[in-house]
Amino acid sequence: MQLPTPEELKDKRTELGLTQNDLAKRAGVSQPLIARIESGDVDPRLSTLRKIISVFEDVEREDIHVVNIMHTNVISAAPEDHIDIAVQIMEKHNISQIPVLSNGVPVGSISEEMIVRSMADKKKAAVSHMLIRELMGDSFPTVSPNTDINMVSHMLERNPAVLVLEKGQVVGVVTKYDVLKLLSE
Structure with missing residues (x-):
């Protein structure tokens, strides 16, 4: 791993606006220290470099919106x-849960886990003929399209997906996998 040069640090700072x-406030250091690091007058501690x-x-993450x-x-x-x-949809797309929508509006969610749990109490034929509304759980949380990815990441800690709404209608979905893919970019 190569440490960034003073010029690279300055270029990155200006690139990010x-x-x-x-930078000093957000990193918890003084502005004169940032100036001295960028001019090459001082070699920063590794801990200071990590903060920067x-x-x-x-x-960079703040610039990513849903x-x-x-x-x-x-x-x-x-x-x-x-x-x-619902089972056929989940099998076809290799997913374990899906939102339940009524005319584009989220009203709940259904998952493999919910279905399997219900099968413990009922016969297979009885469960397959049940309506989704009889078994569905709460809807996934919703956000607007311009929501920052950091907020969505926190929501995904407790939910398998987040729905994106515009004018009350679902226009998109974000899953944990979508956020993880950002690491490889």
């Missing part, structure tokens, strides 16, 4: 569909 003062790089990474990573082809089921339809 940060002033020396902004961490700020750069945070600022609209940049969401899937617009939202795979879903309707509350009036039978459970076997």
Whole structure:
């Protein structure tokens, strides 16, 4: 691993639109220290360099909005569909849960886990003919397309997906996998 040069640090700071003062505040160091590091007058401690790089990474993530990573082809089921339809959809797309939408509006969610749990109490034929609305759980949380990816990341810690709404209608979905893919870019 090669450490960035003073010029590279300055270039990165300006590329991200940060002033020396902004960077200093966010990194918890003084502005004169940032100026001295960028001019090559002082070699920063590794811990200081880590703070600066961490700020750069945070600022880069702030520029990512849900609209940049969401899937617009939202795979879903309707509350009036039978459970076997939800199972077929999940098998076809190799997913374990789907939102339940009524005229483009989220009303719940259905997952393999919910279906399997219900099968413990009922016969297979009875479960497959149940309506999704009889078994569905809460809807996935919703955000607007311009929501920052950091907020969505926190929501995904407790939910398998986040729906993206515009004018009350679902226009996209973001999953944990979508956020993980950002690491490889």
